[in-house]
Amino acid sequence: MYGNDLSPTASPVTRNDDNLEDDTDFQATIDSAGRIEPRDAMPEAYRNNLIRQIAQHAHSEIIGMQPEGNWISRAPSLKRKAILMAKVQDEAGHGLYLYAAAETLGADRADLLDMLHTGRQKYSSIFNYPTLTWADMGAIGWLVDGAAIVNQVPLCRCSYGPYARAMVRVCKEESFHQRQGFEILHTLSNGTPAQHAMAQDAVDRWWWPSLMMFGPPDEASPNTERSMRWGVKRFSNDELRQRFVDMTVPQAEALGLTLPDPELRWNAESEHWDFGEIDFTELFEVIKGNGPCNAQRMAHRRRAHDEGAWVREAASAYAAKRAADDPVQAVA
Numbered sequence: 001m002y003g004n005d006l007s008p009t010a011s012p013v014t015r016n017d018d019n020l021e022d023d024t025d026f027q028a029t030i031d032s033a034g035r036i037e038p039r040d041a042m043p044e045a046y047r048n049n050l051i052r053q054i055a056q057h058a059h060s061e062i063i064g065m066q067p068e069g070n071w072i073s074r075a076p077s078l079k080r081k082a083i084l085m086a087k088v089q090d091e092a093g094h095g096l097y098l099y100a101a102a103e104t105l106g107a108d109r110a111d112l113l114d115m116l117h118t119g120r121q122k123y124s125s126i127f128n129y130p131t132l133t134w135a136d137m138g139a140i141g142w143l144v145d146g147a148a149i150v151n152q153v154p155l156c157r158c159s160y161g162p163y164a165r166a167m168v169r170v171c172k173e174e175s176f177h178q179r180q181g182f183e184i185l186h187t188l189s190n191g192t193p194a195q196h197a198m199a200q201d202a203v204d205r206w207w208w209p210s211l212m213m214f215g216p217p218d219e220a221s222p223n224t225e226r227s228m229r230w231g232v233k234r235f236s237n238d239e240l241r242q243r244f245v246d247m248t249v250p251q252a253e254a255l256g257l258t259l260p261d262p263e264l265r266w267n268a269e270s271e272h273w274d275f276g277e278i279d280f281t282e283l284f285e286v287i288k289g290n291g292p293c294n295a296q297r298m299a300h301r302r303r304a305h306d307e308g309a310w311v312r313e314a315a316s317a318y319a320a321k322r323a324a325d326d327p328v329q330a331v332a
Protein backbone atom coordinates (compact mmCIF):
# COMPACT_ATOMS: atom_id res chain seq x y z
CA MET A 1 0.00 0.00 0.00
CA TYR A 2 2.62 2.54 1.04
CA GLY A 3 5.61 1.82 -1.10
CA ASN A 4 7.07 -0.44 -3.69
CA ASP A 5 9.64 -3.15 -3.33
CA LEU A 6 10.86 -2.50 0.19
CA SER A 7 12.58 -5.87 0.49
CA PRO A 8 16.07 -5.76 2.03
CA THR A 9 17.63 -7.03 -1.20
CA ALA A 10 16.43 -4.06 -3.26
CA SER A 11 18.61 -0.98 -3.65
CA PRO A 12 18.37 1.49 -0.75
CA VAL A 13 15.79 4.28 -0.65
CA THR A 14 18.39 7.02 -0.68
CA ARG A 15 18.67 7.67 -4.42
CA ASN A 16 18.22 11.35 -3.76
CA ASP A 17 20.34 14.03 -5.17
CA ASP A 18 20.43 17.74 -4.44
CA ASN A 19 21.04 18.69 -8.04
CA LEU A 20 17.81 17.07 -9.22
CA GLU A 21 15.94 20.37 -8.82
CA ASP A 22 16.15 20.69 -12.60
CA ASP A 23 15.84 16.99 -13.26
CA THR A 24 13.62 16.63 -16.27
CA ASP A 25 12.29 13.15 -15.43
CA PHE A 26 11.26 14.24 -11.95
CA GLN A 27 9.61 17.47 -13.07
CA ALA A 28 8.02 15.79 -16.11
CA THR A 29 6.45 13.19 -13.82
CA ILE A 30 5.10 15.93 -11.56
CA ASP A 31 3.85 18.01 -14.50
CA SER A 32 2.01 15.07 -16.04
CA ALA A 33 0.30 14.37 -12.69
CA GLY A 34 2.31 11.14 -12.38
CA ARG A 35 3.43 9.63 -9.12
CA ILE A 36 6.84 9.68 -7.50
CA GLU A 37 7.49 6.36 -5.78
CA PRO A 38 9.96 5.59 -2.97
CA ARG A 39 12.79 4.35 -5.18
CA ASP A 40 12.46 7.06 -7.81
CA ALA A 41 15.12 9.75 -7.85
CA MET A 42 13.87 12.90 -6.14
CA PRO A 43 15.40 16.17 -4.98
CA GLU A 44 16.52 16.09 -1.38
CA ALA A 45 14.41 19.18 -0.71
CA TYR A 46 11.29 17.39 -2.04
CA ARG A 47 12.01 14.44 0.24
CA ASN A 48 12.62 16.63 3.29
CA ASN A 49 9.51 18.69 2.62
CA LEU A 50 7.42 15.53 2.46
CA ILE A 51 8.92 14.11 5.64
CA ARG A 52 8.16 17.44 7.36
CA GLN A 53 4.51 17.48 6.27
CA ILE A 54 3.80 13.76 6.66
CA ALA A 55 5.43 13.68 10.12
CA GLN A 56 3.43 16.69 11.29
CA HIS A 57 0.33 15.02 9.92
CA ALA A 58 1.12 11.71 11.69
CA HIS A 59 1.84 13.50 14.99
CA SER A 60 -1.49 15.34 14.66
CA GLU A 61 -3.34 12.07 14.31
CA ILE A 62 -1.92 10.53 17.45
CA ILE A 63 -2.10 13.70 19.57
CA GLY A 64 -5.62 14.09 18.17
CA MET A 65 -6.63 10.97 20.10
CA GLN A 66 -6.33 12.84 23.40
CA PRO A 67 -9.13 15.42 23.31
CA GLU A 68 -11.65 12.76 22.31
CA GLY A 69 -10.16 10.03 24.48
CA ASN A 70 -11.08 12.35 27.35
CA TRP A 71 -14.77 11.55 26.75
CA ILE A 72 -14.71 7.76 26.20
CA SER A 73 -15.44 7.03 29.86
CA ARG A 74 -18.18 9.69 29.98
CA ALA A 75 -20.04 9.12 26.71
CA PRO A 76 -23.79 9.34 27.35
CA SER A 77 -24.66 5.80 26.17
CA LEU A 78 -23.02 2.47 25.36
CA LYS A 79 -23.61 3.09 21.66
CA ARG A 80 -21.96 6.53 21.80
CA LYS A 81 -19.05 5.04 23.74
CA ALA A 82 -18.52 2.26 21.18
CA ILE A 83 -18.61 4.75 18.29
CA LEU A 84 -16.17 7.11 20.01
CA MET A 85 -13.77 4.29 20.82
CA ALA A 86 -13.82 3.20 17.18
CA LYS A 87 -13.14 6.77 16.06
CA VAL A 88 -10.20 7.23 18.43
CA GLN A 89 -8.78 3.89 17.27
CA ASP A 90 -9.13 5.09 13.67
CA GLU A 91 -6.94 8.10 14.53
CA ALA A 92 -4.23 5.75 15.82
CA GLY A 93 -4.53 3.84 12.55
CA HIS A 94 -4.13 7.07 10.56
CA GLY A 95 -0.96 7.79 12.51
CA LEU A 96 0.28 4.32 11.63
CA TYR A 97 -0.36 4.73 7.88
CA LEU A 98 1.37 8.11 7.93
CA TYR A 99 4.45 7.05 9.89
CA ALA A 100 4.72 4.11 7.46
CA ALA A 101 4.49 6.54 4.52
CA ALA A 102 7.26 8.70 6.06
CA GLU A 103 9.42 5.59 6.48
CA THR A 104 9.29 4.97 2.72
CA LEU A 105 11.25 8.25 2.42
CA GLY A 106 13.98 6.86 4.64
CA ALA A 107 12.78 8.53 7.86
CA ASP A 108 13.10 6.57 11.07
CA ARG A 109 9.90 6.39 13.11
CA ALA A 110 11.75 6.56 16.44
CA ASP A 111 13.51 9.75 15.26
CA LEU A 112 10.22 11.32 14.20
CA LEU A 113 8.65 10.58 17.57
CA ASP A 114 11.72 11.96 19.29
CA MET A 115 11.34 15.18 17.30
CA LEU A 116 7.70 15.42 18.39
CA HIS A 117 8.60 14.79 22.03
CA THR A 118 11.37 17.39 22.02
CA GLY A 119 9.29 20.03 20.22
CA ARG A 120 11.35 19.96 17.02
CA GLN A 121 8.36 18.91 14.91
CA LYS A 122 4.86 20.33 15.08
CA TYR A 123 1.38 18.88 15.30
CA SER A 124 -1.91 20.55 14.47
CA SER A 125 -2.83 23.56 16.58
CA ILE A 126 -6.41 22.33 16.90
CA PHE A 127 -5.58 19.63 19.44
CA ASN A 128 -4.40 22.17 22.00
CA TYR A 129 -7.94 23.19 22.90
CA PRO A 130 -9.87 21.53 25.74
CA THR A 131 -12.95 19.33 25.32
CA LEU A 132 -15.23 20.72 28.00
CA THR A 133 -18.57 19.03 27.28
CA TRP A 134 -20.01 16.06 25.38
CA ALA A 135 -21.06 18.48 22.63
CA ASP A 136 -17.36 19.01 21.90
CA MET A 137 -17.32 15.45 20.47
CA GLY A 138 -19.94 16.62 18.00
CA ALA A 139 -18.12 19.86 17.20
CA ILE A 140 -14.80 18.06 16.67
CA GLY A 141 -16.38 15.48 14.38
CA TRP A 142 -18.33 18.04 12.38
CA LEU A 143 -15.84 20.91 12.21
CA VAL A 144 -12.38 19.43 12.84
CA ASP A 145 -12.91 16.27 10.80
CA GLY A 146 -14.84 18.35 8.25
CA ALA A 147 -11.82 20.65 7.90
CA ALA A 148 -9.54 17.62 7.74
CA ILE A 149 -11.55 16.21 4.83
CA VAL A 150 -11.39 19.47 2.87
CA ASN A 151 -7.64 19.60 3.47
CA GLN A 152 -6.96 15.92 2.83
CA VAL A 153 -9.11 15.00 -0.18
CA PRO A 154 -6.71 16.90 -2.48
CA LEU A 155 -3.82 15.05 -0.81
CA CYS A 156 -5.21 11.83 -2.36
CA ARG A 157 -3.78 13.32 -5.59
CA CYS A 158 -0.46 14.23 -3.99
CA SER A 159 2.55 13.54 -6.20
CA TYR A 160 4.11 11.15 -3.68
CA GLY A 161 2.48 7.74 -4.12
CA PRO A 162 2.62 6.33 -0.57
CA TYR A 163 1.21 9.55 0.96
CA ALA A 164 -1.55 9.76 -1.64
CA ARG A 165 -2.57 6.13 -1.14
CA ALA A 166 -2.61 6.48 2.66
CA MET A 167 -4.86 9.52 2.26
CA VAL A 168 -7.49 7.58 0.30
CA ARG A 169 -8.21 5.37 3.27
CA VAL A 170 -7.87 8.18 5.81
CA CYS A 171 -10.44 10.28 3.92
CA LYS A 172 -12.96 7.43 3.82
CA GLU A 173 -12.71 7.12 7.60
CA GLU A 174 -12.81 10.88 8.12
CA SER A 175 -16.12 11.00 6.24
CA PHE A 176 -17.62 8.64 8.78
CA HIS A 177 -16.15 10.75 11.60
CA GLN A 178 -17.64 13.91 10.19
CA ARG A 179 -21.07 12.34 9.88
CA GLN A 180 -21.03 11.05 13.45
CA GLY A 181 -20.08 14.54 14.71
CA PHE A 182 -22.90 16.09 12.71
CA GLU A 183 -25.32 13.51 14.11
CA ILE A 184 -24.27 14.22 17.73
CA LEU A 185 -24.83 17.94 17.20
CA HIS A 186 -28.11 17.36 15.37
CA THR A 187 -29.41 15.31 18.30
CA LEU A 188 -28.33 17.92 20.84
CA SER A 189 -29.53 20.85 18.77
CA ASN A 190 -33.00 19.30 18.53
CA GLY A 191 -33.02 18.22 22.19
CA THR A 192 -33.81 20.23 25.31
CA PRO A 193 -32.95 23.96 25.46
CA ALA A 194 -29.97 23.07 27.68
CA GLN A 195 -28.72 20.53 25.11
CA HIS A 196 -29.17 23.04 22.29
CA ALA A 197 -27.20 25.62 24.30
CA MET A 198 -24.44 23.07 24.91
CA ALA A 199 -24.19 22.36 21.17
CA GLN A 200 -24.09 26.08 20.37
CA ASP A 201 -21.41 26.72 22.98
CA ALA A 202 -19.21 23.96 21.51
CA VAL A 203 -19.58 25.37 17.99
CA ASP A 204 -18.78 28.86 19.29
CA ARG A 205 -15.51 27.58 20.79
CA TRP A 206 -14.39 25.33 17.91
CA TRP A 207 -15.26 27.48 14.88
CA TRP A 208 -12.29 29.86 14.79
CA PRO A 209 -9.66 27.25 15.77
CA SER A 210 -11.04 25.03 12.96
CA LEU A 211 -10.43 27.81 10.43
CA MET A 212 -6.86 28.10 11.78
CA MET A 213 -6.22 24.41 11.03
CA PHE A 214 -5.69 25.40 7.37
CA GLY A 215 -2.53 27.23 8.36
CA PRO A 216 -1.39 30.84 8.03
CA PRO A 217 -2.75 33.06 5.25
CA ASP A 218 -1.15 32.46 1.86
CA GLU A 219 1.10 35.51 2.06
CA ALA A 220 2.54 34.18 5.35
CA SER A 221 2.84 30.54 4.28
CA PRO A 222 6.50 29.82 3.45
CA ASN A 223 5.94 26.25 2.27
CA THR A 224 2.95 26.61 -0.04
CA GLU A 225 4.55 27.84 -3.26
CA ARG A 226 7.10 25.01 -3.42
CA SER A 227 4.67 22.36 -2.20
CA MET A 228 2.22 23.34 -4.94
CA ARG A 229 4.92 23.39 -7.61
CA TRP A 230 5.81 19.85 -6.56
CA GLY A 231 2.22 18.66 -6.53
CA VAL A 232 2.24 17.92 -2.81
CA LYS A 233 -0.38 20.54 -2.01
CA ARG A 234 -2.97 21.06 -4.75
CA PHE A 235 -4.58 24.16 -3.23
CA SER A 236 -3.34 26.97 -1.01
CA ASN A 237 -4.30 27.37 2.66
CA ASP A 238 -6.73 30.23 1.91
CA GLU A 239 -8.38 28.38 -0.98
CA LEU A 240 -9.10 25.37 1.22
CA ARG A 241 -10.24 27.57 4.12
CA GLN A 242 -12.77 29.28 1.82
CA ARG A 243 -13.96 25.91 0.54
CA PHE A 244 -14.53 24.77 4.13
CA VAL A 245 -16.52 27.90 5.01
CA ASP A 246 -18.67 27.51 1.87
CA MET A 247 -19.37 23.88 2.71
CA THR A 248 -20.06 24.46 6.41
CA VAL A 249 -22.45 27.44 6.41
CA PRO A 250 -25.41 25.51 4.92
CA GLN A 251 -24.69 22.60 7.25
CA ALA A 252 -24.90 24.94 10.26
CA GLU A 253 -28.29 26.08 9.00
CA ALA A 254 -29.41 22.44 8.73
CA LEU A 255 -28.27 21.91 12.32
CA GLY A 256 -30.14 24.95 13.58
CA LEU A 257 -26.90 26.38 14.98
CA THR A 258 -25.17 29.68 14.25
CA LEU A 259 -21.54 30.21 13.41
CA PRO A 260 -19.95 32.82 15.71
CA ASP A 261 -19.07 35.34 13.02
CA PRO A 262 -21.23 38.46 12.57
CA GLU A 263 -19.45 39.22 9.29
CA LEU A 264 -20.46 35.97 7.64
CA ARG A 265 -22.49 36.81 4.53
CA TRP A 266 -23.08 35.47 1.04
CA ASN A 267 -21.19 37.36 -1.64
CA ALA A 268 -23.24 37.08 -4.85
CA GLU A 269 -20.38 38.44 -6.93
CA SER A 270 -17.70 35.98 -5.80
CA GLU A 271 -20.27 33.27 -5.09
CA HIS A 272 -18.56 32.52 -1.81
CA TRP A 273 -19.28 33.24 1.83
CA ASP A 274 -17.34 36.24 3.13
CA PHE A 275 -16.13 35.80 6.68
CA GLY A 276 -14.56 37.90 9.43
CA GLU A 277 -10.88 38.37 10.09
CA ILE A 278 -9.08 35.44 11.70
CA ASP A 279 -6.87 36.20 14.69
CA PHE A 280 -3.70 34.59 13.38
CA THR A 281 -1.72 35.75 16.40
CA GLU A 282 -3.67 33.08 18.29
CA LEU A 283 -2.59 30.43 15.75
CA PHE A 284 1.07 31.44 16.02
CA GLU A 285 0.90 31.46 19.83
CA VAL A 286 -0.63 27.97 19.87
CA ILE A 287 1.98 26.69 17.40
CA LYS A 288 4.71 28.14 19.64
CA GLY A 289 3.40 26.05 22.53
CA ASN A 290 1.25 28.63 24.29
CA GLY A 291 -2.21 27.17 23.61
CA PRO A 292 -4.51 26.17 26.48
CA CYS A 293 -3.51 22.47 26.46
CA ASN A 294 -0.07 22.24 24.78
CA ALA A 295 1.78 21.32 27.98
CA GLN A 296 -0.83 18.76 28.99
CA ARG A 297 -0.91 17.11 25.53
CA MET A 298 2.87 16.78 25.34
CA ALA A 299 3.22 15.51 28.92
CA HIS A 300 0.58 12.86 28.26
CA ARG A 301 2.21 11.84 24.96
CA ARG A 302 5.67 11.50 26.54
CA ARG A 303 4.24 9.47 29.41
CA ALA A 304 2.38 7.15 27.02
CA HIS A 305 5.58 6.71 25.01
CA ASP A 306 7.62 5.83 28.11
CA GLU A 307 4.99 3.44 29.38
CA GLY A 308 4.90 1.73 25.97
CA ALA A 309 8.65 1.00 25.95
CA TRP A 310 8.10 -2.63 26.97
CA VAL A 311 5.71 -3.16 24.02
CA ARG A 312 8.29 -1.84 21.54
CA GLU A 313 10.98 -4.01 23.13
CA ALA A 314 8.77 -7.11 22.98
CA ALA A 315 7.82 -6.41 19.33
CA SER A 316 11.49 -5.93 18.36
CA ALA A 317 12.52 -9.12 20.16
CA TYR A 318 9.73 -11.05 18.43
CA ALA A 319 10.69 -9.63 15.02
CA ALA A 320 14.35 -10.54 15.63
CA LYS A 321 13.37 -14.07 16.64
CA ARG A 322 11.20 -14.49 13.55
CA ALA A 323 14.02 -13.22 11.36
CA ALA A 324 16.45 -15.68 12.93
CA ASP A 325 14.00 -18.60 12.66
CA ASP A 326 12.86 -17.90 9.12
CA PRO A 327 14.48 -14.96 7.29
CA VAL A 328 12.19 -15.29 4.24
CA GLN A 329 8.93 -15.21 6.24
CA ALA A 330 10.20 -12.37 8.41
CA VAL A 331 10.35 -9.91 5.48
CA ALA A 332 7.21 -11.16 3.73
Ligand code: BYC
Nearest residue numbers: 057060061064123124125148212213214215221222223224
Ligand atom coordinates in the same frame (compact mmCIF):
# COMPACT_ATOMS: atom_id res chain seq x y z
N1 BYC B 1 -0.98 23.79 13.36
O1 BYC B 1 3.93 27.20 5.22
P1 BYC B 1 2.76 26.63 5.93
C1 BYC B 1 -6.75 15.82 11.67
C2 BYC B 1 2.97 25.22 10.46
S1 BYC B 1 -5.05 15.87 11.51
C3 BYC B 1 0.32 23.65 13.59
O2 BYC B 1 1.43 27.05 5.45
P2 BYC B 1 2.31 23.95 4.99
C4 BYC B 1 -7.36 15.00 12.68
C5 BYC B 1 3.55 24.47 9.27
O3 BYC B 1 3.81 23.13 9.60
C6 BYC B 1 -4.77 17.59 11.14
N2 BYC B 1 1.29 24.05 12.71
O4 BYC B 1 2.89 25.05 5.99
C7 BYC B 1 -6.64 14.13 13.47
C8 BYC B 1 4.79 25.26 9.00
O5 BYC B 1 5.81 24.93 9.95
P3 BYC B 1 7.20 24.22 9.50
C9 BYC B 1 -3.43 17.83 10.55
C10 BYC B 1 0.86 24.61 11.57
O6 BYC B 1 2.88 22.65 5.41
C11 BYC B 1 -7.25 13.43 14.50
C12 BYC B 1 4.40 26.68 9.35
O7 BYC B 1 3.29 26.58 10.22
N3 BYC B 1 -3.52 17.81 9.11
O8 BYC B 1 -7.34 16.59 11.01
O9 BYC B 1 2.49 24.38 3.58
C13 BYC B 1 -8.61 13.61 14.75
C14 BYC B 1 4.03 27.51 8.13
O10 BYC B 1 2.84 26.98 7.49
C15 BYC B 1 -0.48 24.78 11.27
C16 BYC B 1 -2.42 17.78 8.35
O11 BYC B 1 -1.34 17.74 8.85
C17 BYC B 1 -1.44 24.35 12.22
N4 BYC B 1 -2.76 24.49 12.02
O12 BYC B 1 0.74 23.97 5.27
C18 BYC B 1 -9.35 14.45 13.94
C19 BYC B 1 -2.67 17.74 6.87
N5 BYC B 1 -0.58 25.37 10.06
O13 BYC B 1 6.85 22.78 9.21
C20 BYC B 1 -8.75 15.15 12.91
C21 BYC B 1 -1.41 17.77 6.05
C22 BYC B 1 0.66 25.57 9.63
O14 BYC B 1 7.67 24.94 8.27
N6 BYC B 1 -0.72 19.01 6.17
N7 BYC B 1 1.54 25.12 10.54
O15 BYC B 1 8.10 24.37 10.69
C23 BYC B 1 -1.03 20.11 5.40
O16 BYC B 1 -1.94 20.11 4.61
C24 BYC B 1 -0.14 21.31 5.57
O17 BYC B 1 1.05 20.91 6.23
C25 BYC B 1 -0.80 22.47 6.37
C26 BYC B 1 0.23 23.62 6.54
C27 BYC B 1 -1.99 23.02 5.58
C28 BYC B 1 -1.26 22.01 7.75
